[in-house]
Amino acid sequence: SSWLVSANRAVAPPPPPQRRIMPVKWVLYWQPNQGSTVSTQILNEAAQCAESINGVKEGRWKATLNYYKPMLRDQSNHPDLPRDFLGISLADQPSKYYFIIRSQRIVVEADATIQLIMEKLQSYKSKVSLYFDGFQYQLGDFRLRVGRVVPVHSESIRGIVMEVEYLPISSMEKARKVMEEFVEIWHEALSKRSLSGKFVNSELNFGEFGLADTYTPQHTGVQYAIVMAHMIATVQPVVRG
């Protein structure tokens, strides 16, 4: 009888929370030169640049990002509550949703259906929603995504992000040199087009967020949180509603 067999086995501890293994990804953002603005033209140039280094266009990619703010009756009674609460859905993980509280260094993976609960509870409302919209390219073992950042219900482009993935490696440390040199190659190819700005990588300490060397979707979520913070700081300030 099966219950006897299972009783004899030592009780295994519950498995640690699943963190999927993925290839290493860097998220870069476009930093326009002083006095320049970001435009869709840069996206087209980047796309052509990818093709110039033998990139193969694979199709569109999309992602969405929401800034949440707590709906409190009296904000002044709770000065410690985080004001910056980000929710992001990633193209790679359509059934998941990622929450990041940057100031507290917290990143959490949830099922995508949690957005339903958030809507019902109305305890945190989305004050800004952004779309990432662009294309995906395959360059051998590298995968590139370039897209513009556009607020929902608007056509004005707020920024440009670029994802670079190196498929054979899932260790951040081991992939570091490879990614650095790829970004150099990318910059060199892009410099031939004399654009007024460059793609910047956001250096950050994943350890502070409790993330390890092996790359996971949570790493992507955190990178986007940082990238958005930089983008907001360097481009026109967002009108906080």
Add this chain to the structure above:
Amino acid sequence: MQSLQQSLAVSHQSEPDAPPKQVAQAMERLNQAARVIADIRLGADRILEAMFVASNPRHNDAPLQLFLKEDASMRQHLQDLRSIGKKLEESGVLTESLRSRSNSWGLHMPLVCPDGAVVAYAWKRQLAGQAGASAVDRTRLALKAFTDQKRRFFPHIDDGLKTEPGSKKHRASHSLLEHGGEEPVEYKTLPDIQSRLEKLVPNVKVSTYGRLSWLKRASSLPGSGSDDDPSEESKPIFQSSSKMRSGLHDEVVDKVAVIELSFPSVFRAVVSLNPAGSVDPDAVAFFSLDEGGSYLHARGFSVHHVYKHITEHAATALQYFLGFGTGTALYSLLLWICSFESLYSKPCSKCGKLLAMDKKSSLILPPLHRAYQELPLAANLSVCEAYHAGCSSDGS
């Protein structure tokens, strides 16, 4: 054994043939299939030849006739192959229904592994293995006894096992010893090679497997889509036959046929030995650590370009090492594989960069080549310079 035979004969009255006959039939069909495949290959050659001749403007009828004849015989061959394949499938050879056939006397149907190797049934291999093992063991014991005696009574005769660098002994048999490396006399057995490698290269993980246990491991690696816990899968398949072996020599039934070399976070390399249990490598392939599946074997190819290219380069290096014919091929190959630990960190010795656009494949790749000409006699890996395929001096 007789009463067991009788009782099994009674219980399997519904079976048309006794298990040894089924297994023998399966082996015979596999041989037939191999012959038909050879015929198909020849037929394909003839068809191509006919098409080539037909493409020359000679306007005679001969190529057409040849083509029609070959077409008919090819169709017949393919039909034969299909029917043999069907029979093999029914008897459980080509599918992984190995376990389901293990009810009879500890015998198992032959299994065709994804890399094309045929693993014959355990019973026959077991007997063959026993006889072979005791002969090898006897020889090994005799050699050990002789060496011990020689060392004891004739200590002044250097037996070559403890040479200082630059030793002049054994010049006659290994004229390439000028380099001053240690003579690889100690590296003739797999355990010696393994321990030597692990001492020289601290980060490497070396594991050995029989062909079937490797197949199981490959299919259960993360990335293969399988949800099995890999540690559960390492039990040997032929456990049921161990009960039959009581009293016989306690030798491993599943001889070592696969060596896995891995560097955490970098790559995994799979080397196959042929024949199993020997130290003769015959194929090698590289894979990412995040890959898994039954295509992970010494003749398989990774889904990633970088490892595909290294695998092709490794085939050349392997041929070079085998060309020495001194039995050092396995150690040289494994040592050379270890030089790829720096795959993602060591820039090319020619252009100084880590990544470069490979002209032939139009891909951005790290230095995939490692110099192998200085092995097998080098003492360490510093002689394995890194090069991009395009920067490599042999231009391959």
